[in-house]
Amino acid sequence: MIIYFVLLVMLCLCNTYLLERHKRSWIIDSFDLVEEHPGPFPYDMGQITLDRNYLVEFVLKGRGVDVDPKGVLSINPNTGVIKVHRKVDFEEYKVLMLTFQARNKSNLAVDTQLGMEVKILDINDNPPVFQRKVYDVSITEATKQGSFLVGVLAIDNDAQGTLNSTIDYKIISVTPRTKNAEFYLQDSGTISFKGCLDYEVANKYIITVEAKDRGEVVKLSSTATVIVNIIDGNNHPPVITGQTGSGIALEETTGISPLAIHTRDADTRNTAAWMASYSIQGDKGGHFSIRTDPETNDGILTVVKPLDFEKQAQQSITISVENEEPLYSCEVKERSTSGLWTIISHSAKKSTQSINITVEDVNEPPYFSEPVRKIVIEENGAVGAFVDKVTALDPDTHRLNKLEYAIKQDPAGWMTINPTTGEVSVKEPLDRESSHVTNGTYTVTVIVTDKENPKMTSTATLQIYVEDKNDNVPLLKDSEVSVCQSEEISSTEITAHDLDGDPYSGPFSFELKEMLRKNGASTRATNLSVAACDCSVSPSCLVERQVQKKAGTGVYGTAIFASLLVFALLLLAFTCSCGAVNSLAQVEDVSQDALLSYNIEKLGTDCMHHTSRWKQSLYRTDSRLKDSTLSRKTSERNQNMYSISQSALQSLLLLRLHSLQSLENELVDYEPHLYALEDISVNFEDLDPIELPRNEFNPELLSDLGPAFRNLASIVTSRKAE
Incomplete structure (x- = not known):
């Protein structure tokens, strides 16, 4: 075992306080510890010594002592000897960081504190390991030599940059071996081949690859399998x-x-x-x-x-x-x-x-070289006039087929066609204003048929533009108009239209028939009904007539009755005289037993009363007639009859009322004469005598008269007896 022990001493002096003594600080740089040391344990790794004139106690803390990996190192508190108690794995811990302290035994104060590193020295204890045990790839047999096939990679966990982690790759075996293909492996782990691949010779290769490190003491290695599948390529032409x-x-x-x-x-x-x-x-x-x-x-x-x-x-x-x-x-x-x-x-x-x-060959349909033709013709042209000629061609020229023409679509029936030549002519005069003409164009469809079996057909379209002529007179848009009665001039608007197009459709001039001039223009006399209305009563005669036309069938009888009643009242009103009257028409019946009183002794005494009464009667009659008309439904015939009679009567009544109002304004006011009513016992000698024509009077009629007439009859009879 080689132990390296390095001590570095640094002395720090303070320039500011020269007389103050400072204790020295010791820093131990590092120790080295070989991983996987075989022992025996414990063994000494090194010793720390301090130059003191007093006793000190040594303390060691940190990784390897009281921090994982715990129990690897220890220090003798008295001598400062560091011992190793067990193995350390370099791949797990590459350095151990510790703290060394020296304490004064007399007071246990920290005298010195050092930082300390223990480096773990690697040994070649890890073989290279491939990322995969088996590499499986597929390539076509048309792959060119030198192409990349697959890359293999092994990893060694020993210290990087050392021989222990430096890897060499090598192909151990290739199965099968073929003479036209050879696989090789580059230092980077890339596999390729030389020569030619042939699917028919070998459709799969199995290659064993080795990865080995360069350890000095011992070299470690491992292997992987590479499977190369060959896909059949196109090396045989169809x-x-x-x-x-x-x-x-x-x-x-x-x-x-x-x-x-x-x-x-x-x-x-x-x-x-x-x-x-x-x-x-x-x-x-x-x-x-x-x-x-x-x-x-x-x-x-x-x-x-x-x-x-x-x-x-x-x-x-x-x-x-x-x-x-x-x-x-x-x-x-x-x-x-x-x-x-x-x-x-x-x-x-x-x-x-x-x-x-x-x-x-097959029978083909004939065809028109011009399937759509445009033609211009004047309207109202002569019957039999030439319009156009349609010509079809038969692609089966060798067959000499005969073609037959016909009109397929002619909405108004104005055209005819020669079935052999295809000439189209006018059968009926064209009318530009017809509903069959759209935007001035009349469309005709022609069909051609060959006489082969089966028969083949084709169609062509004639777009005939009909030129306009001034053949239509202008017409009034409305046959009835209304004007308001007024002391000033009243007017209404009259409009007309013409079926012809421009420039024959306007502008128009209007004249009364008696003033019509023979100026050569297209003219037409038209009846125009003009209704004069009292706009204060009804704003429009025409609107009122339309409302009246909606009356029911039950109104017809009411209308006849009202008409007769109004005529009777009119006749009676016209008999009213503002001068002396010596005779009175015979009265056959009086409704509700009431006697109408008339004063015929004075000039104009009856006009004021009759005018007022006729006004009220006429307005009441007209009001009842309108209410009845609007409440029921009627047939078209009854509506027309009622509308005509009502309109005429209303106009006549309005004229009569206007004349009566003018006459009433000229009459002077008078005090009305008081007449006795029935059931009042007074002397009737002051009553004016009533003379009845002798040849028309029937005494039996008096029996049906009311109390007033019976009283009057008794007076007249008594005077005759005298």
Whole structure:
């Protein structure tokens, strides 16, 4: 055992206090301890001594004494000898840090305190260990020599940078050994090979690798296994062996497969080295494509663009095949002792097959060179006028098919076509304002049919732009308008429209029929109903009529009755006179036994009363009529009759009321005459006499009169008797 003991003494002097004495401090740098010492234990590692004229006691604390790893070291408190009691592992503890103290035995004061290190010296007690016991990799046989295959790595836990942890790698064995491939290992642990790999010779290699350190006393080592799996590469080219199928393709048909190409390949089935990839040469029109059947590796030829028998009845193409994985070859030419070997490769030609495809003729449909034609025709043209000529072509020129034309779609039935020549002519005059014309354009569809079996057809479209003519007179948008009655001039707006287009659709001028001038323009006399309304009563005559038209069937009788009643009242109102009257119409009945009193002795005495009463009666009648009208439903006939009669009556009544109001304003006020009522016993001698026409009076009528008339009759009878 070699023990190194180094003592460093430092004396610190204070320049400020020269007379003050300071104790000296001792620092022990380090001790060395060899790991895994075989013993026997305990043994002395070293001794610490101090130059004192008094007795001291030594104390040692820290890692290795009272801190893990505990119990490795101890110190004699009197002599300062340090002993080792057991082994220490370098891989676990590389240094032990401790504290040394010297105390004065007289007062146990600390005299000296030192820092102390014990270094553990490594020995080669750990072999290199691989990260994995088995390395398993897979490479293709087309891998080039010198390529990286796998890297192995071993780790030694001995002191780094020493011979004990320096590792050397070496290949111990390779199974199987082949003459065209040799594996080698670099110092870094990288494995590669020289030469050529051949799946058919060896599809797996097992390599044993050793890692050994360089320990001076003893060298330690370990091994690992490397498995290299070889994946079959494409070193056998595919070869076309033949074809099956009719080799016939129908013209104007796609999706058919006229034949299949068969191929043989010696590489492993269902790998990229075996899977065939086909290509087509000589297909200038791009009519064919070819795909690989994943089960059989056959090439399936398919028509993707229609063929044309009339252009080319026979198609010649070439099919070639290769693998999905590029083809390679490897041959060892020279083996050298250092560096890579010399190898050569051979290129292989693609396997090809010439194919002839026969195009079979079929009946193709005729076609229009101009499927859409645009034509301009004036409306109202002559029947039989030429419109256009449509011409279809038949691609089967060798068949000499006859074509027949017909109208497929003619919404208004204005056109006809010659079935042989395709000439389209006018059958009925065109009307631009027809609902079949959209934005001035009339569309006709023509169909052509060949006479082969089966028959083939094609269509063309004629877009006929119909030029407008001024063949429509303007029309009023509304046949009824209303104006408000007023002392000033009233007006209403009249609008018109014309079915013709610009410039024949406006502007318009309006004149009354009596003032209409013969100016050559397109004119039309139209009846216009004008309703005059009292806007203070009803804002619009037309709105009121529309409301009235919604009346029910039960209102019809009410309307007739109201009309008759109003006419009777009007007639009675017109008989009202502001002068003297000597006769009175016969009264057959008075409702509710009431006698209407009339004063006909004075000028105009009856006009004021009658005017007021007729106003009230008319307004009440009109109000009842409106309420009844709005409450029920009616038929269209009753609505029209009621609307006409009501409107006429209302207008007439309003005119009559206006005249009565004017007359009433001119009349003077008067005191009304008091007449006796029934059941009042007074003298009736002051009553004005009532004369009845003798030839029209029937005394029996008096029996049905009320009390007032009976009293009046008794007075008249008594006066006649006198």
